[in-house]
Amino acid sequence: MTFPAALPVPRTPDSMDAPPLRWAILGPGWIAEQLVESLHAHTRQEVVAVGSRSLDRARSFADRHGIATAVGSYEELVGLDEVDIVYVATPHPLHLPHALLAMDAGKHVLIEKPIALSAAEARQIASRAAEAGLFCAEALWTLFLPKWDVLRQVVEGGMLGELRSVHTIYGEYFTDDHRIFDATLAGGPLLDLGTYPLAYVTSLLGPATTVAAAGVPDPRGVNGQLGATMVHGDTMSVIATTVHGWPRNEITIIGSEGVLTVEALHNSPGPLTVTSADRRVTLTHDEPYGDQVAGLHFQAAEAARRITANETQTPIRPLGASIISLEASDEIRRQVQISFAAAGLVEQPH
Ligand SMILES: NC(=O)c1ccc[n+]([C@@H]2O[C@H](COP(=O)([O-])OP(=O)(O)OC[C@H]3O[C@@H](n4cnc5c(N)ncnc54)[C@H](OP(=O)(O)O)[C@@H]3O)[C@@H](O)[C@H]2O)c1
Known part of the structure; x- marks a missing residue:
């Protein structure tokens, strides 16, 4: 076989073209900072709320990133009417409970990697998403680049x-x-x-x-x-x-x-x-x-496109x-x- 003379070109759409959704940040830690910066730099996604276990931490994150609503509990965050999708950015053992919390409140979820601690936990997340008819995906950002x-x-x-x-x-x-x-x-x-x-x-x-x-x-x-x-x-x-x-x-x-x-x-x-x-x-x-700010937006843009098309997975x-x-x-x-x-x-x- 003759080896091809060129590589294929990426088909990844421009993240700026993805329909804007209203995002809530659950767990304002290191990766959440990078995602919000990436969304603001490369997309039209709207980060409308942030929730922390501490109202002060939520307010400080909101002030740094120009986010309108800061709340001092994750329960309050997922209950906000103005939120379409929750980005779960807490440490790994909390991905399962926080994903379920958000989905039980009727919110789509993008969950940091690993989606859960074990396959059994991931199956629970998948069944809840299927029952609720909500979008759910693991934020394994590399695969979206x-x-x-x-x-x-x-x-x-x-x-x-x-x-x-x-x-x-x-x-x-x-x-x-x-x-x-x-x-x-x-x-x-x-x-x-x-x-x-x-x-x-x-x-x-x-x-x-x-x-x-x-x-x-x-x-x-x-x-x-x-x-x-x-x-x-x-x-x-x-x-x-x-x-x-x-x-x-x-x-x-x-x-x-x-x-x-x-x-x-x-x-x-x-x-x-x-x-x-x-x-x-x-x-x-x-x-x-590039760093996380240069690349995290692709997964969020993909989530926004799928949700807008009434799809529950990517x-x-x-x-x-x-x-x-x-x-x-x-x-x-x-x-x-x-x-x-x-x-x-x-x-x-x-
Ligand atoms: N995609 C990537 O490149 C990437 C990079 C780093 C990390 N991650 C993933 O993102 C997740 C978070 O990592 P991170 O580095 O951002 O962690 P981090 O900086 O420690 O932030 C975690 C946040 O979760 C909240 N939280 C809730 N319960 C907690 C508890 N019991 N202990 C500690 N924090 C708790 C904290 O916010 P409040 O207390 O204010 O609510 C904290 O700010 C991990 O699962 C990790 O695998 C992904």
Whole structure:
């Protein structure tokens, strides 16, 4: 086969064209700041309210971002008539209760990653969304970036031939005071960082059919690093995640006709490269590097388009895909003996 001479171009619509919805921010922490800045810079979405456990914190966030309504409880926030969609940005163990709280109040939800602690929790979220007929998605923002649309077209169009394997790592360095070291918030790298590799490999290769995982605890009371080799039918993946430092966070997808590399940092806007199996052709999608503010708006614009079209999920991150990621995560946790009992998770039988 002659290797193509160019990469596909992203089909991602301009976020500015997405119909405006009225957003409420539930949990005004670090990622919520980035999302609101991104919405204000790149979309016509209206952030109309923010809710915190503390009215002072809600007011201070509202003042910084020009948000009209600040309330001192999440219950009050989700009950506001002027809200269409709630962005759940609390720590992972609270995603399930806060997603249910918002949906029970009749609000659509975009839930930070990981959508929940376990596949069982994610299934509860999915059933409630289905019963209520509300839009619900995991804010796995990387998958909404234009570069991921190029990747999808490269893979689905057969440019790499038959997929053989996906290799990826995600590590970062954190100071001791970061919530990633808090066992009561389901700390450790798996759910915070490993969520990305798990989403990549399962969305590209399908559910893991065999998992072999190993890890090492961190003296601060959570798992510190782990790796997993997984088989997905007749393909395989190798993933790793760590809280001890910044490796070159890339994704390598190996196919029979070529190799695709999502350059570091894989979970932000940036370039990707496709090289033919014989290494004679190298093609680059030259997306500028960017931070969360440059990229978080794509997922919100997609949610706004789907909700306006009366759709309850996005094909970019359907709830079934979030559940499949967490099934692999559950099995890794079982093998590495990571317990979220401190976070109040009652483990479901496997
Ligand atoms: N997409 C991304 O790039 C990205 C990046 C970072 C984090 N995240 C995800 O976003 C979520 C939040 O992370 P973050 O870094 O933004 O956390 P954060 O800065 O600690 O903010 C979390 C917010 O949740 C609220 N909260 C409610 N109950 C809490 C509790 N028991 N302990 C601590 N905070 C509580 C707090 O607001 P009030 O107390 O004022 O209500 C706090 O501001 C996580 O699930 C994480 O995986 C995503």
